[in-house]
Amino acid sequence: MEKERKRIRTFTKAEIKKAAQTDIINFINSHGKGTLRGGGRYPKYYINGHGSLVIDRKHNYFYHNGQHKGDNVIRLLTDYEGYSFPQAVALLLGEELEQHTPYIETEEDLEFTYSYIKDETTTQAANYLIQVRGIDQEIVSYLVENDYLIQDKRYKNAVLNWKKFGLPEEEIIGATSIVTKKSISDSPSKYIAKNSEKHYGFNITLGQPKAVYFFEASIDLLSYWSLNKDLNDCRLICLEGLKDKTIIKTIQETYQKFGMLPSEGIYYGVDNDPAGHHFFDSCDKNYNFRKEAGKEELITNQSLIPYNNQIQKEIYDQVRQAATTHGVDKNLLLTIQKIENNLTMTNKISNGWKAYGFFADSPNEHVKAQEIQLDESLEKVCQAIKEKQVTIDTISDLYQQNDLTLLEEKLLKDRASELYMMYDQENIDVVYGVSKDWNDYLKEQRSEGLITEKQPLNSNVLSTDRIRSSIPESFTYYLQDSKTNDVVRTTLINKYQADPMIVDALIKKRLIREDDNQRIVYLWKDGENVSGGQVTGTIEDKSYGRSKIEQKILDASRPGYGFNVTLGTPDEIYFFQSPEDLLSYWTLHKNTIDHSILFALSDDSPRSMINLLNEKLEQGVSFKQVNICINKDKAGLALIDEITKLEAFDRKERTLTTDKGKQIPIKSVRPILGINWQDEVQLKKERVKELSRFQGGPTVQQQVEKQLSISR
Numbered sequence: 001m002e003k004e005r006k007r008i009r010t011f012t013k014a015e016i017k018k019a020a021q022t023d024i025i026n027f028i029n030s031h032g033k034g035t036l037r038g039g040g041r042y043p044k045y046y047i048n049g050h051g052s053l054v055i056d057r058k059h060n061y062f063y064h065n066g067q068h069k070g071d072n073v074i075r076l077l078t079d080y081e082g083y084s085f086p087q088a089v090a091l092l093l094g095e096e097l098e099q100h101t102p103y104i105e106t107e108e109d110l111e112f113t114y115s116y117i118k119d120e121t122t123t124q125a126a127n128y129l130i131q132v133r134g135i136d137q138e139i140v141s142y143l144v145e146n147d148y149l150i151q152d153k154r155y156k157n158a159v160l161n162w163k164k165f166g167l168p169e170e171e172i173i174g175a176t177s178i179v180t181k182k183s184i185s186d187s188p189s190k191y192i193a194k195n196s197e198k199h200y201g202f203n204i205t206l207g208q209p210k211a212v213y214f215f216e217a218s219i220d221l222l223s224y225w226s227l228n229k230d231l232n233d234c235r236l237i238c239l240e241g242l243k244d245k246t247i248i249k250t251i252q253e254t255y256q257k258f259g260m261l262p263s264e265g266i267y268y269g270v271d272n273d274p275a276g277h278h279f280f281d282s283c284d285k286n287y288n289f290r291k292e293a294g295k296e297e298l299i300t301n302q303s304l305i306p307y308n309n310q311i312q313k314e315i316y317d318q319v320r321q322a323a324t325t326h327g328v329d330k331n332l333l334l335t336i337q338k339i340e341n342n343l344t345m346t347n348k349i350s351n352g353w354k355a356y357g358f359f360a361d362s363p364n365e366h367v368k369a370q371e372i373q374l375d376e377s378l379e380k381v382c383q384a385i386k387e388k389q390v391t392i393d394t395i396s397d398l399y400q401q402n403d404l405t406l407l408e409e410k411l412l413k414d415r416a417s418e419l420y421m422m423y424d425q426e427n428i429d430v431v432y433g434v435s436k437d438w439n440d441y442l443k444e445q446r447s448e449g450l451i452t453e454k455q456p457l458n459s460n461v462l463s464t465d466r467i468r469s470s471i472p473e474s475f476t477y478y479l480q481d482s483k484t485n486d487v488v489r490t491t492l493i494n495k496y497q498a499d500p501m502i503v504d505a506l507i508k509k510r511l512i513r514e515d516d517n518q519r520i521v522y523l524w525k526d527g528e529n530v531s532g533g534q535v536t537g538t539i540e541d542k543s544y545g546r547s548k549i550e551q552k553i554l555d556a557s558r559p560g561y562g563f564n565v566t567l568g569t570p571d572e573i574y575f576f577q578s579p580e581d582l583l584s585y586w587t588l589h590k591n592t593i594d595h596s597i598l599f600a601l602s603d604d605s606p607r608s609m610i611n612l613l614n615e616k617l618e619q620g621v622s623f624k625q626v627n628i629c630i631n632k633d634k635a636g637l638a639l640i641d642e643i644t645k646l647e648a649f650d651r652k653e654r655t656l657t658t659d660k661g662k663q664i665p666i667k668s669v670r671p672i673l674g675i676n677w678q679d680e681v682q683l684k685k686e687r688v689k690e691l692s693r694f695q696g697g698p699t700v701q702q703q704v705e706k707q708l709s710i711s712r
Contacts, residue, residue, distance in 0.1 A: 011089050012368075019092035020072045024055055024062060027073055027092070030155050030179045031191055033081055047080050094190055112173055112195045117153040123553045125151040125158035128180040130559045131605040133219055134443045136226035136452040137559060142461070147172075148204070156180055160218050162196060165257050166205030166235055173197040176218050176240065190217070192240060199245040201238035207460050209235040209254050211264040213304070215438065216242060216271055223442040224269050224304070232458045235262075242270065242279040244287070251289055262299060263291040269304040271437045274342045274350035276305060278363070281352030285411060307435045309428050311343055316430050318374050326382035331423040332392060335416050336381055343434075345371050351415070353408035355399050358384070392420045446607070447647055449614075449659060475531050475556050477523070479515040488514035488521075491538045497681035498583040499590055506565070519550065522563040522579045522600075532557025534602060536580065553602055560601075560608035568595035573616070574627045574669075575609055576600045576677075577636060584677035585629050588684070604635055606642045617658065626656060626666040631676040640668050 011019075025043070028036050034047025036055075045053040045062065053076075054063045063070035071079075077088035122144050129135040129149075143149035143160075146168035150159050155177075162174035174196025179189050202218040204225070211234040215221040218238045225236060235254060239246050247266075255261055268283065270276035284301040291297045311334070319337065323330035337343050340359040342350035347370050349360040356362060358381040359372060381398070384390070388397050395416045396409045404412065422428065435441065446452075485507050492498040492512075506512040513521040518539065524532040534557070537550030563579040565586070572595065576582040579600045586598060597616070601608055613626070628643065630636030643649060643666070648656050655663035671680040673687065 011086070011093075015093060016074070016089055019089045020074050021060070022073050022092045024060055024073045024076060025057060026179075027076075028055075029181075030157060031091070031177070053080070091191060110195045112193070112197060114172055114175070115193065116150065116159050116175065116177070119151040119153035119156070121553075121555050122149065122151040122158075123555070123557070124156040124180055125149065125178075127559050127603055128158055128178070129222070131603055131607055132180075133223070133439060134226070134446045134607075135219075135222045136229065138453060138457050139222060139226055139229070142457065148202075152177060160202045162200055162202050165253065166203040166237075174200055174202075176202050176238070178219070199243060199249040201240040201246060203238060203250075204236045205234075206231055206236070206458070207233040209233065209258055209260065210262060211235075211267065212237060212250060212254065212262040213267045213269060214239055214247060214250075215269045216240075216276065217437070217439075220269060220271075220438040223438040226442055226452045227438070227445065229452065229455050229457050232460050233264075239270075242275060244279070244283060247283060247287060255293075261289060261291060261293070265300050265302050267302050267304045269306070269438055272305050272307045272310070272342070272434065273436060274344060274346065274348040274360070277342050277350040278348075278352055280305065281350075281411070281415075283352075285352050285407065306438055306441045307429075309422060310434045311428055311430050312434050313430050313432055315343055315345070315374065316428075318378065322375070322378035322382055326379070326386070328382045328385050331420055332385065332390070332395075333378065333381065334423045335392065335419045336395070336398070337377075338419050339412070339415060341372070345374060347372050351412070353412045354402040354404055355412055356402065357399065392416055475524075475529075475533070475554075475558065477530065477533065478555070479513075479521060479535075481521075482514040482516050482518065485512075485514045487518045487538055488512065491520065492580075492583060496580045496584055496678050497587060497685075498580075499587040502583060502586055502590065511563075511565075520579075524557065524561050524563055524602075525565075526558065526561065532561055532602075534563065534579070536578075557602070560603060560605065560611060562600045562602040562608075564597060564599040566597050567593065570597045570616075570621060571595050571624050572627065573597040573599060573613070573623055573625075574629055576629050577604070577631060577639070581629065581631065581677045584681050587681055588677070604639050604642075606639070606646055609643070610646070610648070613656070613664075623664050626664055627669055628666065629669045629677070632670055633675065636670070 025036070028034070028045060032045070032047070034045050036043055036045050038044050041057050043055050043057070045055055047053065055061075056063065061070055061072060062076050073092065074085070074088050077083040077091065078085055081088075083091065126140050126144065126149075129140050130137055140149065148161055148163065148168070150161065151157070152159050157180055158178040160176045160178065161172045162176070164170035164173050175193040177191045177193065179191075202221065204221075213221075213224065213231075213234060213236050215224065215236070215238055217240070221236050221238050225231060235250065237246065237250050251261065251266075266289070268280045270279055280301075280303050287301070289299045291299050315337075316334075319333050320330055322328070323333050334343070337359050339351050339355050340357075341348060344350075347359070347361045349356045349363045352363070354363060359377050384398055388394075390397050393413070396404060396412055399412075435444070489500075489503055489507065492503045493500050503512065511523050511525060513523070515521050515535065517537075520536040520538060522534050522536070523530045524534075526532075533554040535550065535552050535554065540549055563582065565582070574582075574585070574593075574596060576585065576599065582598050582600045586593065599612065613623070616623070628640060630639060644651065646656070648658075649666070650657055650663065653663060654666060656666050657663050671677055673683040674680040
């Protein structure tokens with residue numbers, strides 16, 4: 001067998017610097033092999049029997065006391081985590097890990113070993129995909145049920161398993177770990193498992209694959225599927241970047257396994273950036289597969305790049321000005337720049353036909369990305385257009401020095417004609433910031449009211465014995481109840497300052513229970529049904545000197561829902577950060593609060609709040625006010641900050657605006673005396689008691705209570 005010499009992936013200084021800036025704590029929490037202990041600025045990291053490494057969070061450094069040395073996160077990976085330098089940099093940049101060892105000859109690739117430990121639940125992973133990324137709930141359920149998606153027990157990341165041929169019953173040959181909680185924005189959002197199958201990626205096969213859809217990232221794949229739930233008879237393939245070898249391998253594998261070629265089309269849903277456009281054009285030029293073996297008719301390569309008609313306003317204005325100044329066709333200018341650099345301010349080429357020289361540089365992939373001087377580029381191309389009398393039909397005359405082939409000229413002219421027609425018909429969207437991928441598009445559609453869950457998955461996708469997920473799967477209460485509720489009742493009254501009458505009423509209605517581990521169980525009422533639940537421990541865990549109380553969402557609970565109580569015929573709604581906050585606030589206002597919904601969010605996502613409001617509006621509830629009852633902590637302030645970013649939020653009027661133009665006042669409510677609502681109840685009781693002791697009389701006490709009461 002002939003041995004193959006491996007090629008080393010080289011990195012620029014800028015890439016190495018960026019990798020070194022990855023937050024060490026974020027890496028350890030997402031991918032580390034050791035154990036992190038302690039908090040504050042100097043936590044300790046224990047790995048491979050080396051003793052403790054001290055992490056300096058401020059300077060993003062580690063220090064090994066025993067060896068008197070320290071360095072950045074790259075050195076941590078190479079010295080202690082077992083990676084080579086190229087592997088370490090690739091991992092920190094979020095790239096696929098390959099076994100690149102300088103000039104080592106090998107006869108076969110190293111075998112993939114599945115290293116993730118499957119958690120008992122997928123709650124955090126599913127919530128991230130649904131609430132943060134907007135992925136359809138039924139699709140997420142399908143992924144979980146068919147073992148395409150698990151939750152990593154250690155880091156709570158969403159792990160997407162690469163199934164051979166994209167079929168549920170096949171073996172796992174790789175995996176993508178998606179970070180569900182990042183500490184800094186520049187850290188990688190995903191990691192490719194070590195020794196994953198080369199030229200492969202996360203993929204799904206639906207029916208008989210008569211078409212193939214390629215995407216750069218798995219989130220884009222799932223986003224497009226969420227928007228097109230009727231997809232069938234196709235393969236959805238994640239390229240895990242822009243890797244043309246994955247395309248060849250997919251077509252070959254599909255033919256070998258299923259005995260068919262994607263005769264109904266090959267679709268490229270890559271990103272709307274220079275790299276994405278360049279990739280599609282190159283593939284369209286280089287890969288032309290036959291519809292049937294032995295026949296000449298070719299499969300059509302089709303672009304599914306989103307936001308292709310968007311133009312950044314700053315660029316659009318400069319192009320219009322240049323067209324007016326030089327007397328050149330504005331639409332021709334737009335077409336040329338779109339082809340060269342995708343109407344951006346960078347010199348990176350966005351086509352595969354060597355059309356460059358005015359806005360973009362050579363197609364060499366190692367060309368350093370730099371910002372262009374747009375006014376100079378426009379002046380240069382305007383002069384060339386006038387000198388050569390270029391029209392849309394003779395656009396290739398601008399690039400004679402680049403030695404375009406006849407095929408490249410044809411592809412260039414075809415694309416130029418399409419773009420020119422789009423601009424001439426003003427089928428454009430001038431924006432301040434151009435969007436990029438299918439997840440951007442899905443989230444945008446969600447923000448405008450799209451509910452993908454209303455459309456069921458194609459029935460051919462589902463197994464014959466599976467309940468359709470478009471009808472919410474029933475939550476099953478699986479905990480063993482305690483014989484009494486004494487511990488829970490005492491904890492809620494004494495620790496969380498809840499009113500005994502309120503606690504007793506909820507226990508009687510079975511919405512609050514005690515399980516056999518003496519934990520508080522809150523069941524989530526959803527109309528006439530119960531759609532989920534959560535538990536709060538009554539015993540503090542003081543391991544490592546830090547007090548911690550167990551909190552958990554029950555399996556199969558409705559994502560984004562929570563513990564709630566409806567009082568009377570509601571015309572107001574109150575949102576809380578926890579069931580305990582809800583009970584404490586209700587205790588404070590038990591004599592005044594009425595005709596309201598009290599709702600404890602199970603996550604900190606404004607999307608969950610908006611989804612619930614929309615659900616109630618559809619049921620005919622008319623709200624005169626929305627109240628956000630937060631604590632004086634970072635989580636509370638972050639929730640308010642995210643709400644103010646909503647498109648529906650009117651900063652001036654402090655309202656939420658519905659699609660029909662109705663404005664619902666929204667108000668944030670914070671404790672006055674305490675940090676949280678439990679503190680507020682306790683401190684208010686103490687204040688009233690203290691004032692009554694000095695001043696006496698029930699009238700004085702009533703006045704104090706009125707003075708200290710919190711306005712609704």
